[in-house]
Amino acid sequence: MGIRLLLIILALWALYIIVRRYLSRSIDSGNRQENNTTDNMVQCKVCNTYLPESEALIKEGDFFCSEAHLIAGNDES
Ligand SMILES: [Zn+2]
Incomplete structure (x- = not known):
């Protein structure tokens, strides 16, 4: 039981990191596009x-x- 709970927590944590990376990437690419147009x-x-x-x-x-x-x-x- 303890290992299963740990796996679920790890899976949720990994999902959280993937979502955060995805969101920060989309923000970064938006900023880069703005820089390219102004440069x-x-x-x-x-x-x-x-x-x-x-x-x-x-x-x-x-x-x-x-x-x-x-x-x-x-x-x-
Ligand atoms: Zn010169």
């Missing part, structure tokens, strides 16, 4: 290199690949 490729104003918007430096609507180019871009104008 546009942008072009550095100075060297014209394409880089993800999340990695780019933005100043006054212009994109820069690095701090050095951000300063160089400001000196131009």
